[in-house]
Amino acid sequence: DIQMTQSPSSLSASVGDRVTITCQASQDIANYLNWYQQKQGKAPKLLIYDAFNSETGVPSRFSGSGSGTDFTFTISSLQPEDIATYYCQHYDNLRVTFGPGTKVDLK
Amino acid sequence: EVQLVESGGDLVQPGRSLRLSCAASGFTFDDYAMHWVRQAPGKGLEWVAGISWNSGSIAYADSVKGRFTISRDNVRNSLYLQMNSLRAEDMAFYYCTKDYYSENFGWLDNWGQGTLVTVSS
Numbered sequence: 708d709i710q711m712t713q714s715p716s717s718l719s720a721s722v723g724d725r726v727t728i729t730c731q732a733s734q735d736i737a738n739y740l741n742w743y744q745q746k747q748g749k750a751p752k753l754l755i756y757d758a759f760n761s762e763t764g765v766p767s768r769f770s771g772s773g774s775g776t777d778f779t780f781t782i783s784s785l786q787p788e789d790i791a792t793y794y795c796q797h798y799d800n801l802r803v804t805f806g807p808g809t810k811v812d813l814k
Numbered sequence: 815e816v817q818l819v820e821s822g823g824d825l826v827q828p829g830r831s832l833r834l835s836c837a838a839s840g841f842t843f844d845d846y847a848m849h850w851v852r853q854a855p856g857k858g859l860e861w862v863a864g865i866s867w868n869s870g871s872i873a874y875a876d877s878v879k880g881r882f883t884i885s886r887d888n889v890r891n892s893l894y895l896q897m898n899s900l901r902a903e904d905m906a907f908y909y910c911t912k913d914y915y916s917e918n919f920g921w922l923d924n925w926g927q928g929t930l931v932t933v934s935s
């Protein structure tokens with residue numbers, strides 16, 4: 708089975724900072740990698756699919772990149788409403804695997 | 815507007831059974847695969863099970879295989895999760911989610927608000 712790891716597990720940043728989260732797969736997963744945002748007490752929300760495609764309505768400050776085993780999720784300028792936990796998710800052949808999550812809060 | 819409304823969460827004793835339901839609206843239900851994803855309090859997301867548009871493809875996480883059964887009723891626009899032999903580690907919020915694809919699994923583009931399953935004696 709493919710394992711997903713994320714780093715860091717948590718981070719603190721200031722409003723306006725550039726925030727970067729990485730997700731690593733245990734083997735080559737091409738671009739089958741998605742990113743979700745989950746705010747406290749809410750259901751997750753899809754932000755990025757297939758590594759770099761933005762879901763409709765997602766602010767342009769959110770972006771994704773990468774392929775193979777290494778992926779990056781970036782918030783170009785952190786806003787107070789971006790405080791949340793972010794998860795990467797891999798999909799293939801009838802299996803879905805989430806990363807452990809990265810909690811982002813304000814410094 | 816897509817709406818997914820879960821129900822059926824409850825307090826149940828270890829070893830007992832529970833059935834979750836998800837009522838879908840706002841989209842053509844039988845055009846999409848569906849999933850259950852769970853989240854233990856304070857923990858991360860865990861995919862539980864997925865089902866293709868016509869129930870032809872079904873898959874489970876190893877942690878629930880043999881105990882849980884996912885099903886759907888395309889006439890009633892509903893998704894179900896039958897949970898048997900419940901364990902303490904099954905305690906979580908259970909989310910009903912819609913896939914982008916119909917046959918294969920992909921990204922989960924809509925989520926319900928979740929229903930809480932508590933397993934305790």
